[in-house]
Amino acid sequence: MLISTAKIMDAHTLELLEFDKVRGLLAGYSATTMGSELARQLEPTRDVEKIRRDLHLVTEMVEALSMGLSPPFGGVHDIRLLVRRAAIGTMLTAEQLLQIADTLTATGAFYRYRMRLDGRLGKLIELLAPIEDLGALAKTITGSIDGRGHVMDSASPDLAEIRHKLTDLEERVQREIKKLLRDPALRSILRYPNATVNGDHYVLPVAANHRQKIPGVVHRTSSTGETVFIEPTAVASLSAERTILKANEDREVRRILRKLSAEIGKWARHIDAALFVMGQVDLVTSKAKYARD
DSSP, X not given: OOBOSSOOSOHHHHHHTTHHHHHHHHHTTOSSHHHHHHHHTOBOOOOHHHHHHHHHHHHHHHHHHHTTOOOOOTTOOOOHHHHHHHHTTOOOOHHHHHHHHHHHHHHHHHHHHHHHSOTTOHHHHXXXXXXXXXXXXXXXXXXXXXXXXXXXXXXXXXHHHHHHXXXXXXXXXXXXXXXXXXXXXXXXXXXXSSOXXXXXXXXXXXXXXXXXGSOEEEEEEOTTSSEEEEEEHHHHHHHHHHHHHHHHHHHHHHHHHHHHHHHHHHTHHHHHHHHHHXXXXXXXXXXXXXXXX
16 A cells, blocks of 8 residues: 655665655646656655554445546546735736636536545545635636637627727728729739738838838838838827737737736635645546556
8 A cells, every 4th residue: 555654764775665656656646747646756654543544445436436426527627826916916828728618617526526425434534624725716716717718899898899999900901002092093003903011000012112102101121122121100199009009909918917926826825735635536546447457
């Protein structure tokens, strides 16, 4: 039986026994990084009471598995570092917050799993007891960030308004470009009859010898020097508006991410407690699966 406690055998003896290989085999059954770490840290012990308690837990888990009641590790990530960063005021990224949301949703699955366990599995029920259902906290994240890591318009009225203005501005730019391209005089000086995009700017491919015939900003020149890519003045003024709106959008997105990160920070102690228990449950489950095999 493998028990995590103070070392009672020296490293050389454990090496001779190939004890690390046994720990590696056990870690291979783990569903999470946390459980795998615990498996690789196990040491022999002479604490008889602890051995009995842990054997009892493993026996109960073997019974639970035989009843088709495997712990719900789906969606569990090792978010310990992220939670610590949130607790000290760090702004997490949208992708990091989604990882946290997945794990918080899993706490609800663990809570319901405990409710389904037979009353005879008392030690296992007791081990799972500290896990709270933090699904509501997960929904505060998924209500603002979609599955692609994109902060949604619904995250705040200000963000929705800014993006509405950006959409309207984009339509104005497109209308202006189409109007210019319908002008026969302008079309006659273009190298090809459509606009292209250079960064965030719509530019027209003007023959270099006709550069002075269209007012605007030159963004680049072709490698041959025969074509200059010009953003017409009317479009450039709209681009300046868009730059301001994009900055406002970025500022609002960051405010939302900071707010969500701060909320995770407030719940850090509860999340850490759940993660600790999930790791312990993963270790017990790994032992039970190893025992059955």
